[in-house]
Amino acid sequence: MRAEQLATEVDLDPRYSGIARLRTETRYYDAVIDEIDGRRIRVGDHWLTDWASCNYLGFDLEPQIIGAVEEQLRRWGTHPSWSRMLGNPRVYPQIEERLAELLGAPDTLVLPTITQIHLSVIPVLAHQGTVLVDARAHKTIWDGCVFARAQGATMARFKSLDELAERLRSATAGPVLVCMDGVNSMTGNIPDVRRYAELCREHGAVLYVDDAHGFGVIGERGDDETSPYGSRGNSIMRYFDQPYDNVVLVGGFSKAYSSLLAFLAVPTVLKNRLKASAAPYLYSGPSPTASLATVLAGFDVNAERGDKLRAELHRMSMRVLNHVRDLGVFTPNTDNTPIIELPIALDRDLVDVSELLWQRGLFVTLAPYPGVPRDQVGFRVQVTAANTDDQVDELNAVIAELAAAGVFQEAREGSAS
Ligand SMILES: Cc1ncc(COP(=O)(O)O)c(C=O)c1O
Missing domain, CATH: 3.40.640.10 (Type I PLP-dependent aspartate aminotransferase-like (Major domain))
Structure with a gap:
């Protein structure tokens, strides 16, 4: 078997096919970042706000x-x-x-x-x-x-x-x-x-x-x-x-x-x-x-400032989570940490949603199956202490726009949303 054939086999394997499709059809995989400015990133001539960073305390920029x-x-x-x-x-x-x-x-x-x-x-x-x-x-x-x-x-x-x-x-x-x-x-x-x-x-x-x-x-x-x-x-x-x-x-x-x-x-x-x-x-x-x-x-x-940074992290995470909950949008996050996954409605395609997110300037983590269960396919944002309130406003506005367009799942009985 030729090595190229192996690649096809891998792409067809259900364990990898979800990711393989997103890799070829969205802009969120293998993105080459040309520049960063705080939690803003530039890809080519397109600036986005970075909601995919796990640098929760902002130590990368400290x-x-x-x-x-x-x-x-x-x-x-x-x-x-x-x-x-x-x-x-x-x-x-x-x-x-x-x-x-x-x-x-x-x-x-x-x-x-x-x-x-x-x-x-x-x-x-x-x-x-x-x-x-x-x-x-x-x-x-x-x-x-x-x-x-x-x-x-x-x-x-x-x-x-x-x-x-x-x-x-x-x-x-x-x-x-x-x-x-x-x-x-x-x-x-x-x-x-x-x-x-x-x-x-x-x-x-x-x-x-x-x-x-x-x-x-x-x-x-x-x-x-x-x-x-x-x-x-x-x-x-x-x-x-x-x-x-x-x-x-x-x-x-x-x-x-x-x-x-x-x-x-x-x-x-x-x-x-x-x-x-x-x-x-x-x-x-x-x-x-x-x-x-x-x-x-x-x-x-x-030791010097961590608790102050965590207070900010919590405050900004709650600004996003409260907004999501007020909109009646489902997120599995019930414990108020900065990891906020937003599953999309079952009849929506993550590739289409990702294109809109890109146009609105949000850099997020896409969450395909099998990384998440099939009914939780969507995208994830992480808040960090280096994000700003203006960026949270911008994120919340896009979430509201997507919610109005029926992109998300509705909050479920018993979930915090
Ligand atoms: C729960 C969990 N464990 C392990 C890892 C991988 O960590 P490392 O980069 O140190 O290998 C990650 C990274 O995303 C993670 O989320």
Whole structure:
């Protein structure tokens, strides 16, 4: 078979065909950005407002963080090209210690990306046991679970807490690992990890949570919090005031901290075990120095101004969400995080909707099947602290226009909309 034929096979595979069509028929894939100005981006001569950024705290544009890079580059060069197993610039232990303190975790291990962590750590932890994966978990978690299955683990999925309880009762091969998202990357909702962690504890299972979108945004609750997101952005575990006993928390800096780095919060004994078994620690190239520098500087800005930024983030997210709800438009987001998915009506075509969004100057994330269930195909906007109120006005006006044209689904009974 020729390689070209392989491409056709891939395009026809239902797992990829939705994305393949959007790639060829919309302007939202492979866009080449010529310039940015805050949360405005230029593609050719067309300016759009960026609602696809996950830089929730605006750290990508923060002068104090940008200014911290050069000193570290001069000290360490552009890239420490030892694998972490061989050698680590001192910034690594500094980051891991500060992160453990922020999370209130026993210890942490950082690796370049969450994707690498799932692929390498889930199989190590699952061993020849059982992985139970949330049906709505991120694709990268699924890939890690499939890889674990290929190495001898049994894999099953669950759709609800009740179904998980059932699966836990019938799981025969241990260890048992329960894998799920923290703040869900598509719905924006915050699962009650307290209940999941308790259930896992009851059954001697380990809960493995990917809080890519919660870290930096939600955190510990308290009387002095500046918004319902809580304080310090120290993740879903602290938001629910949960111990780390039977939990492996995974998170990343590539969203709220705008840096290429990811982490696991684990006991030191497990960290040392992973140092001998996880391929990205043993064999991969590490994150570039600039990313290590922006993480460290990000900790400082988070400590100094993070809660103020989160209050702004919450305020602007609520401006969009309240507008959507007032219009009677359905969004799965009931927990008021900055991730706002807007499914389109079942008789509408996402390609047509995307063309209108482009003309109106909104850069969004299109959400095709199977990334979301068929009845939730639509688009997603993310609010960041670097957006402005004028931009929110502009977004809300386009949402109202689309709602009037019947593009969206109506709010459902029982949803917050
Ligand atoms: C929930 C979740 N996990 C993992 C990832 C991938 O993270 P990384 O870029 O660190 O591999 C993403 C990115 O979109 C995500 O949303």
